[in-house]
Amino acid sequence: xxxxxxxxxxxxLDEVVFIELKPNANAKVHDMKLDxxxxxxxxxKDVLDxxxxxxxxxITAGNMIRGMGFIISVDEEFIHKPYYHDLMLAIDENxxxxxxxxAFDLANEGQLVDALIYFKASLLxxxxxxNVLSNYGRCCIEIAYGKEETNQVYLDEALxxxxxxxxxxxxxxxxxxxxxxxxxxxxxxKLSEAAWVKAIENNIGENxxxxxxxxxxxxxxxxxxxxxxxxxxxxxxxxxxxILLALEPEYVDWWNLMFFIGLGYRMTKEYDxxxxxxxxxxxxxxxxxxxxxxxxxxxxxxxxxEEAIKAFKEALKMDRENPEILCNLGIVYIQLDDLQEAExxxxxxxxxxxxxxxxxxxxxxxxxxxxxx
Numbered sequence: 001x002x003x004x005x006x007x008x009x010x011x012x013l014d015e016v017v018f019i020e021l022k023p024n025a026n027a028k029v030h031d032m033k034l035d036x037x038x039x040x041x042x043x044x045k046d047v048l049d050x051x052x053x054x055x056x057x058x059i060t061a062g063n064m065i066r067g068m069g070f071i072i073s074v075d076e077e078f079i080h081k082p083y084y085h086d087l088m089l090a091i092d093e094n095x096x097x098x099x100x101x102x103a104f105d106l107a108n109e110g111q112l113v114d115a116l117i118y119f120k121a122s123l124l125x126x127x128x129x130x131n132v133l134s135n136y137g138r139c140c141i142e143i144a145y146g147k148e149e150t151n152q153v154y155l156d157e158a159l160x161x162x163x164x165x166x167x168x169x170x171x172x173x174x175x176x177x178x179x180x181x182x183x184x185x186x187x188x189x190k191l192s193e194a195a196w197v198k199a200i201e202n203n204i205g206e207n208x209x210x211x212x213x214x215x216x217x218x219x220x221x222x223x224x225x226x227x228x229x230x231x232x233x234x235x236x237x238x239x240x241x242x243i244l245l246a247l248e249p250e251y252v253d254w255w256n257l258m259f260f261i262g263l264g265y266r267m268t269k270e271y272d273x274x275x276x277x278x279x280x281x282x283x284x285x286x287x288x289x290x291x292x293x294x295x296x297x298x299x300x301x302x303x304x305x306e307e308a309i310k311a312f313k314e315a316l317k318m319d320r321e322n323p324e325i326l327c328n329l330g331i332v333y334i335q336l337d338d339l340q341e342a343e344x345x346x347x348x349x350x351x352x353x354x355x356x357x358x359x360x361x362x363x364x365x366x367x368x369x370x371x372x373x
Contacts (some may be wrong), residue, residue, distance in 0.1 A: 002076075002157075005116070009074040009113075010075065014122060016070055018039035018040065022036060029087060046059075046067070061092065067120060068088050100122040102350050103116075103117075112143050116140065119132050145185075159182050173199045173208075174204065174208075181235060189223045192219055196216060200212060227243055232260055237268050250370075254284075255280075255284035258278075258281045259278070262278045266301075289315050299311060313327055330342045330366070339366060339370055343366060
């Protein structure tokens with residue numbers, strides 16, 4: 001952990017300025033003499049506060065601790081790190097708790113990356129790494145999901161933090177609690193279930209326990225869905241449909257469920273039923289390209305070629321370079337004996353994916369038909 005965020009942290013180094021002591025300075029902090037050849041880092045914000053009159057005092061012990069804590073956290077190879085470490089302890093023997101409180105304050109203010117830096121710094125001084133790393137991981141999760149698009153770097157960091165805690169402290173419930181949510185968001189539903197069960201077994205707090213129990217109900221449905229759709233994808237549609245259809249009464253608005261039920265019925269050649277479920281998908285998720293493709297496959301297999309073309313072309317509007325859809329249109333036009341159109345679409349499909357065996361076989365079929373004509 002920590003290494004993947006190293007560059008993120010280093011990008012903030014310009015937030016620190018270094019104060020040089022006078023060469024003949026003979027200052028001491030308790031029993032530790034300051035080395036005048038080593039500059040002291042101060043957060044630029046603290047310097048501005050002094051200049052702007054927000055803080056009328058000279059550079060304080062707190063300014064020094066925050067600056068040095070920042071540097072030893074952000075730059076692990078910094079040459080003066082051991083000196084800063086000892087000086088911080090000389091200033092305040094409880095410096096770890098000071099840094100930890102400051103990290104919490106930053107997190108509460110929404111300054112999450114800075115909070116991560118100080119949580120990391122506090123680890124050099126405090127023994128309660130479970131508390132520190134748990135809050136470090138929670139900040140990573142908040143950053144990861146803070147915008148529309150998941151920040152994968154921070155999510156990976158959170159995952160490593162909580163997996164590491166769970167391994168080192170197998171009786172610590174909150175590591176498993178947070179892992180359950182991460183795994184669920186990653187669609188690793190069985191791992192999520194195992195983590196949450198472990199959290200309950202380790203006597204997690206009552207509020208978190210109620211939350212877990214509530215989530216486990218839906219999680220069980222997701223596990224069943226995973227089992228069912230995996231069976232369908234593994235060409236065992238009858239078994240998959242049995243599992244998925246049992247979920248339908250309670251999850252009628254779950255478009256993924258409707259899609260795989262439709263796929264199962266298409267694979268069992270029950271095309272009217274497949275189309276019924278694909279229609280439900282279109283109500284719930286209007287622009288799903290693969291559903292249009294599946295509708296086209298049903299119509300094509302049923303010999304309803306014009307309807308198949310319409311469905312494939314709707315799919316193509318949303319994904320113009322999809323080789324599978326291009327190939328399917330080529331196949332339909334072969335069925336209609338429109339070899340010129342078939343060649344156009346199959347050629348485009350081959351250009352997009354020259355290794356696809358289905359496209360290659362239909363191009364071969366097309367060439368045979370052209371020779372006969």
